[in-house]
Amino acid sequence: MSTLTTGGTVGLGVRRLSATKEPDTSIKSYPELAILVDISACIGCKACEAACQQWHDLTPPIMTPEEVVRRKIAGYQSHPDLRPDLFMLMRFNEVETSKGFAWLITKYQCMHCREPGCLIACPAPGAVIQYQNGVVDFDHSKCIGCKMCLVGCPFDVPRYDTNNKPWKCNFCIDRVEAGLEPACVKTCPTNCLTFGLKEDMVEKGKKIVEGLKKRGYENATLYDPPGVNGTGYIYVLPHGDHVKDYNLPENPSVDASIGLWKGPLKTIGSIALWGALIGAFLQLILWGPIKVLGGKEEKREEG
């Protein structure tokens, strides 16, 4: 298939597509991009949140006092959770650390994993795209609404609209393609968000971590989890011993069972599926329908 007409992203090289044989990656000149989130300089002002909504034309409903009272969710967070019409959220957490009390404020959105669980889990050819620059995006015209991308995501990210189509941060790929920085980076008043080449961002992040260590934050660390082969958003965490308190998973990885998708399980799964269908058909013919007794059971499909 053409790598240049996917999902309206003309000019972006595609690295891989969901449920598809690896596309041609002979073009090697695409730089890998990343956003560095320096939490030691983040003041949680939510300018990024506002900019994200403006750029993507999102209008999530305003939280009401009644909802806050009912759900007991009073706090600095602007919405209870990500939504199909809300691609990022600032999350706030009050924590006692070895350095004393801390108010941990974290930008929460799709991490643009270099080994994207959503893409690996997706059964619809071409519905999840990873560009050569590392950005992970959805093509709704190819999505079948199965919600496997959420199952595959170690960061609990995409949210579904009423048509079961997933939505999330797309790294402002339209801006990036035009040579602009993502909207959140553009608006950040303290420059705690930096956009650039992944290698440069890692280097900058490491330098900030070193500085933090000198300032007494000996647990400071750069969050770029290897379990997903690194991410497109990397974080400087002053309290590196409190990864979870930043609302980040400690060692995120793509579930091995999901990884098997494209391998032997696919064949086995197909055989099993056909076997089951044939079996069911035979059962229906030979013995009649089974009566369902219990409640419904949460099911995790693998094939």
Add this chain to the structure above:
Amino acid sequence: MTNNWVDISNSDLVFVMGGNPAENHPCGFKWAIKAREKRGAKIICIDPRFNRTAAVADIFAQIRPGSDIALLGGLINYVLQNEKYQKEYVKIHTTAPFIVREDFGFKDGLFTGYDPKTKSYDKTTWDYEFDPATGYPKMDPTLKHPRCVLNILKKHYSRYTPEVVSKITGIPKEKFLQIAEGVAKCGAPNKNMTILYALGWTHHSYGTQLIRTACILQLLLGNIGVAGGGINALRGHSNVQGMTDLAGQNKNLPTYIKPPKPEEQTLQQHLKNRTPRKLHPTSMNYWANYPKFFISFLKCMWGEHARPENDFAYDYLYKPEGGYNSWDKFIDDMYKGKIEGMVTVALNFVNNTPNAKKTVRALKNLKWMVVMDPFMIETAQFWKAEGVNPSDIKTEVLVLPTATFLEKEGSMTNSARWIKWKYKAIDPPGEAKDEFWIFGRFFMKLKELYEKEGGAFPEPILHLTWPYQNPYYPTAEEILTEINGYYTRDVDGHKKGERVKLFTALRDDGSTACGGWLYSGVYPPEGNLAKRTDLHDPLGLGTYPNYAWNWPANRRVLYNRASADAKGRPWDPERPLLRWDPEKGRWVGDTPDTAATAPPEKEIGAFIMLPEGRGRLFAAKSYATFKDGPLPEHYEPYESPVENVLHPKVPHNPVAKVYKSDIDLLGTPDKFPYVATTYRLTEHYHFWTKHIYGTSHLAPVMFIEIPEELAKEKGIQNGDMVRVSTARASIKAIALVTKRIKPLQVAGKTVYTVGIPIHWGFEGLVKGAIANFITPNVWDPNSRTPEFKGFLANIEKVRA
């Protein structure tokens, strides 16, 4: 600001107190982050709550609202006792060597001269000892004289020991000492601390004195006038500095020209009272030019009708008893039915004023009210407020929708005194009009009525200069011309109508007109300098001399002469803001805050606006002092949970303005045991953003921040509806139970603080309680700023 936003990045220590820049000035706060990157600066944050600034600070200390002077007094004491002040600076650039009168004293919370009957001071003793031979105050350059200002300071603040500070503020002694050590290091000539503050300092019944305390500390540390230093007020609105400068608040005439008093019946009397005489032989005493500024102002107002024969129309200025009205008095007068009508512009009275319950009832007494605002604000709809019956209200309200800042041209003056031009982006929607249009028509109609009907004293209106091409629609640059000043006749090679180059051109003979002398120079003959965008930075200190225009005289850091020593060499060669260049025979660097070509040997004082020529550590009566004392002293807020540890018999500022009508009530800790304070959130812009979707949903729900321990005691869960009540009223909001406010140990008592953000009201996309319904009607006697920070409240869960 003495310095400017960019200059914060030149600092070694960013001391944030009485402000929450990360929350309220996020774009400016980037310079604090820059200072850390650039210079390894530390950020200290002192606040009643662990706030957004604290989240990125190096040191945070939780302080009890209203105890700030105690902490700063403690720092002054620490610096003085441990001799950490910058000695040479203090000697040459401050009034430390001046000798104070023998009969000046302070005892049990009162300075000498207090009259309990009038609740005011006779300030005679708050002065220097004068040398009859020279007529100047006596000085002791050795600083040994027991009554020299430095020793008066030492004695006054010796009571503010770390133990006492801890007892009053609730900050543990060790924490205080940690802060004091960091601050005291900035007394070294090559270490500079910047102080960032905002309304957390001004909103007290002693707010002016609080800022004075910070000034004294910075002067002692040699941090005024230097790069990365200063005392920097972070202004809340993009143009509130401009509003203050040009007397939008009506307490002064534009650019701090003093309004005449009733006893100043002639121009000569006024000029004599207002023009200070030198208090040191080498001081420049720049206010000696007062007559030039004042007469140029009168010429700007009444043009050809202001002539030497009629005292330049001085009689046209009104001279009310007790000074020009400030809004506290205005509301009280309204409440008492003394005012018939009101025009209110760019102000939401109902949400903004303390004890707003009274404000609503005051508005009820008006016959008519004109509200000009881009939004349908609560003031325009005050009859909807809780507790009033709309059918009782006869006030006729006229609403004039106005343009927002994006919908009109003009200038904005930021915290750093930069006057920047702003172009109109779009037309205002619907029938909204900008203020030029509205006031143009307003004035022309008034004039027409006076012409037709006469009146008691029509001249000030009929003779007012109104020199606009279209008198019904003046333009921003026409007004800027008047503010900048121009020649009123051909003089010395200048043509009539030519704009003056700078305020130094202003005269007291009527040949110049100028609406605001401090702004003079923004629009010289070569063009509107507020429009400049050049980012050239010759000193590498972010002074950007060709970017916009900085009042006064495009000076980027005030008192910059003090950044150099007696010989004119910068204290810190790494940050050379200004230095004497003997070859060129002039000061080079920033626009010098001294005579540009006067060599340092002339010893012209670095503080040219003060008759001493030096930074004032003691506010002597000669020239100017404050209503509540020449030195700052810790007083408790008018509603305090504890007694005043320093002087229990005089707990509060004895001369604060406290209103006592039937509705102005004060509470006591037995009924209202918790300390409450108000603030704003970064997601909001005052009361505006609740009218706009894009910002409304970022922090839509009104909450009250409650310490976890108190919530437990009161059986309150996060997300419960609670009622906060004070002696005046009660409001309902949702409890946000937090670890970010801890119980404090104050004078042996556990004190809880509850936090109340302001923003909401009964108009807009998101609604919530108006916080100011519960705040007290107590005001700083000098600035007339209400005591919003630190009042008493009770809190209880609202059972469904």
